[in-house]
Amino acid sequence: MRPPRARSSLMQTRDIIAPSSMQQAGIYIHIPFCRARCSYCDFATGTYQAPLAERYVHALVAEINSAQLCTLADADTIYFGGGTPSLLTPAQLETILRAVHARFRVAPDAEVTMEMNPGTVTPETLRAYRSLGVNRASFGLQTFDDEQLRRLGRTHTADDARRTLANLRAADFTNISFDLIAGLPGQTIEQWAHNMDEALALRPEHLSLYLLEVHEGTPLADQITRGMWPRPDADTAAEMYRLLLERIAQADYEHYEISNFCLRGHESRHNLKYWTGAPYFGFGCSAHSFDGARARWANERDTARYVELIETNRSAIVETIELDEREASAESLFLGLRLMRGVNLAQHRTRFNTDIHAQYADELARFDDAGLIQLDDNWLRLTPAGVLLSNEVFAAFV
Structure with a gap:
């Protein structure tokens, strides 16, 4: 649910960010660049362009620097989402992390997650990320079926995924999450079972399952409308979910949230903040924030426009929402029920x-x-x- 819009204005980040809770905050940093746009994606992403990416990193740092807190907020999670954050160079990542540590009191044991796509990182890059403090990799696997990967517009193969996982382990990543998608066009129960078996055999610390959503205006929606692929079947997707629960339990994973599963002690600490009403601060285009009480705000969605706003010393915040008591209660209920x-x-x-x-x-x-x-x-x-x-x-x- 998106809360009702109660008030909206262009506010300065320094004005709106204030720790209103004793809970430690999460920090979300959006990296909107991808090698190619997936056919099902409706996120705020675009194709990687090195000059724009460099300007974007500088804009991120400027936005983070503008978060002038009376006293620095405590944070114990940092999450790089996208897009494909693993397109960042180690130098760019270090620049962003330095800005975060200058503005927030980051816990020594903070969970620092980076979303990664197979084939976008070398062993050397992974070691550099790890040395900079990234200690959790969220791995955009989706499926082990190469034909289905092509249908989704993914640029990697199943072998790329296996190699990247081996490189992650070699770089001392001991907390790895896989993303899997069920209900792909034409996907059978047998193919889904094979995906699960292979994923579980690799023993990631965390698994996230997403049922495919076909969003209007995406290439996949257009392909389905033109009859290139069958529309995902809801009953088949539900059966895939039931099968997943069965296999997950047999493999000793804990089902802690509707779409998320983990080995003991490896819940996503950052995502738990969304479901428990903890504060989180988002930076970058399309990033959302919550003060842990009633206030929410969101940044400009368009990447180039976001950069332009920051470069001209204007706020990137385009929407603010103040929940009333009933709205805050309802939101807390349905988010908490995901657990x-x-x-x-x-x-x-x-x-x-x-x-x-x-x-x-x-x-x-x-x-x-x-x-x-x-x-x-x-x-x-x-x-x-x-x-x-x-x-x-x-x-x-x-």
Whole structure:
């Protein structure tokens, strides 16, 4: 859910960032460049151009430097997302990290994640990233099927992925996450089972599963409309998800969030901030931020426009939102329900002065009768059936 827009203005980063919570913050840095745009992608990305990338890095540093806090905020996660952050040179990465450490008190044991695509990094580059403090790699694997990779517009092969993983291990990366996509056009249950078997055999510390979403205006949507590929089937995708849960449990991975699985102790600390209402500060084009209470803000989406705004000493913030108490409560509920542990209702009452038993009595009764939720005095969580129909449950809190 995107919260209702309550107010909007162009505000300076230095004015809006202020630590409003005792929780440690997360820092998100968006790198919008890719070698080529995937056919299914609707993110704020574009093809890599070295001159623009260099200007973009300088703009990032300027934006981070403008976050003048009365007292530096504490941060214990840094996440480089994109796009393809592994297109950054080690020197560019070092420049950005220096700016972050100058403006935030970064914990010595901070989780520093970089999204990487197979084939975009050399062993030498990986060792350089590791020496600069990157200690977690989020690996855009998607599938081990080369034909499906071509359909998605990916520029790597399955062998590229295997080599990159070996290079990551050789560079002393001991916390690696794989991204897998289910419900690809024409993908069979058998092909999906093979993907899972190969991924689990490689024993990553973390797995993220995404069901393919076909967004209007993307090349993939156009190809499906023209009959080049079959539209992903919802029933088949649901069966793939059930099969995943079965294989994951057999492999001793913990299912801690609807789409995320890990070996014990390897949850994504950064992404947990999104689901638990912790503060996070985003830098770069299209980056979003949250103060941990009621305020959200978002940056300009277009890369060139973002750079222009920063270079001319203007704010890149194009939207700010102030949630009211009901909106903040609802958002906390549906984000918290993504976690398998669910929502602690006592903590929710204390934080929002809201009794959800009274506020959502009809909805909770309906979902309870349908076997989609488990509800007691202290916790609200989804059942296995509720996980499969989670969007229906979440819609009740919008």
